[in-house]
Amino acid sequence: MDQAQRQRVGAGNIVFREGDAPTTAFLIESGRIAVSTLQHGEECLLAELGPGALLGEMAVLDDAPRSATALALTDCVLTPVDRSQFAERLAAADPVVRALLMSQLKRYRSALARLTGEVDGLHSASESDAGAMDKIRLESELRMALENAALDVCLQPILHIEHGVVAGYEALIRWQHPERGAVSPGEFIRLAEETSLIVPVGEYVLERVCDMLAELQRRGRKPLPFIALNVSARQIEDPALVERMLAHLRSRGLPPACLEVEITESLVLDRPEIAALITCCHEAGMEVALDDFGTGYSNLGPLLSLDFDRIKLDQSFVRALDRPRGVALVKAVLAMTEALGCEMIAEGVETTDQLRMLGEMGCDYAQGWLTGRPVTLEDVLRS
Template sequence: MSAIAGFRPAFRKHMDEMLRGKRMATIRRSLFAGEVLYRQGDPADCAWLIESGQVVLSSSDGQRRHEHGSFGPGEMLDELSMLDHGARTATATAASDAVLLAIEDEALRERIESCDPIVRAMVEGLARRMRRIQSGGEGASAHAVEGLPGEDHEQRTGIDKLRRDAQLRQALDEGGIEVRYQPIYDIPAARVAGYEALVRWELPGNGMVSPAEFIKLAEETSLIVPVGEYVLDRVVALLSQLRDLGHDPLPDIAVNLSARQLVEPGMARQIVDRVERAGLPRGALKLEVTESRMLDYEPVAAVMRHCREHGIRFALDDFGTGYSNLTHLHKLDFEYVKMDQAFARHMFDSPKAMAIVEAIVAMAHGIGADVICEGVETQAQLQRLRELEVRYAQGYLIGKAAPASEVLSGEAARGPADA
């Protein structure tokens, strides 16, 4: 009896649900030496990425058994079946204790459609394997394969990206992503008026994954929307707890969303529905628009109008860097402009640096937007912003990103000691 006979029906159920539009949980398999992962002729439900250990592939033509090699960490198994939707062409057996990640059919299709390095990694890995089998015959198992994943930088990059993709899916499924909250200080009122929700993802044994890395990864797949929903759910839950605890006024909390998330069909309605179901007051949720590419202004503007009608305000994030440019301010309406931290950090470096800060503040005020200055780390910076009539400050002087528990206790709202 197949070692995965009991596993396959449940897996097929998850796969069918995914194909009907539901997201399948990432599957990680631990095998003991001699255990069969799948057998020749089994349905090809997914490809497998080896995280640790060795797996041997073998097949039978009815008369003889053929060994096709031993595969190790960083190598993929049976991506060919994912490409042609065929049955398993070989039997995979653990040669030692091993851990593997299931790579979903959906994830592979996304990569194929986008033609990113993952496609090249799969094709090149398949070509290498086929060449090894064809040239080695029965003796192919004796060929060294440990160096294959590292021989091609592009292939290694693709495999690493696919591994991160699977790990991010698992983190979303298991609640492994933490949301922290950095306080935003109302300078004239001399109090913490709100927070920015910041995402933190720690991989066991690998430390923190930079937000820029995993958000970029999520943007390249369908995961950017689930990541946004994940954060929204936690922010709405925290705001509801603060309200129930009697916090008055209720602080606002800003959530970063890319334009891709905003214009995703149904996303705006989901945002509004979450706020209204929770019974939150207008202005409690704020959205910071971030972008790693140029915006498609018309649909973004339509979504912003819909959200604004329901009391949700918008900030243009990281103004002055990257794609957060003047065209955004011209074509879209924002209640807030967030000045990138580089400007506050260097405002005293030269008269030119200070002039740029003053110009950004004057421009934002000229279009009726409040300024939120990021990267405030000293009392001198805060005092200069006060003189320029900047409304809000954010940075280490105000407070570092804190867990939800410290927001609920009020500890995160202390603000600068000598403000």
């Protein structure tokens, strides 16, 4: 590092004083520094820091006046760290981690104030802190919901357009919170994906789907419909995923073809393990669908090497069928899927005109509120 960026502080000199503005933190390159404060008029040593330690970072983080004085015990070399460097990283940090850090800082400030005899007021959580704490609370409640099997798995019908019959279903997870009411899947699935919770959530859905298929088979449903379930990025990274799916199917006497794997388009790029997953699925007799095609991540390159069985067209294309350009785009995607030997499922079908146009264009399947909203297994069995 450029020596000009470092500061040399001689033994016995003050680096900063209690009450100073928190403009800079320091990384101690060499030497030793004593950190002290006044306790009832007498000096109280808080810490003695050496090479590799950060000095003065707490005041910089919470933008509060220095709560202690730093004195060089020996000749020291320090690397200044500007507060903007901390601010940028703190702003980009996970909000939960940021809230925990700031909570610890506030607790330290309170303890220090009591130690020095100063009056310390009650710290209230900021709006961002409150949001992070709510996130922590929701994560704990999601763990409990998993343990208590309180998450619901619903089935949304997928209509075979030409034959006019329901060929299969997509499994959708729902959470009816006892106090919050219905929690948006986007909220709790995103929360699960930020932690390791997405793995047990995925396993939970897999087990429920296999139980549903077993009940449909027991009730004599023929032909047995397929049920598609979406897999997360963390599940895709697990090389034993397909074998675990097969184990669940075998234990219930179910054929592999009744389970379909859906991979969201945004996960396809730069993930070499997806090709291996598709190969394993095909070898086992399961089909694989590319979900949310055309949602802004579209890159036709992966379709050259990834052998998807179905492509699910995003609902934004279906909604555009009332415009010539929308019709042209859907026809183009249909031509592409046919050339690739894939079937196409159009998502978000809500009107009879949309269904009619898709059928006339040769689209294989339709999914949406027109063809059926997500329902329970009991509703499926009654239909």
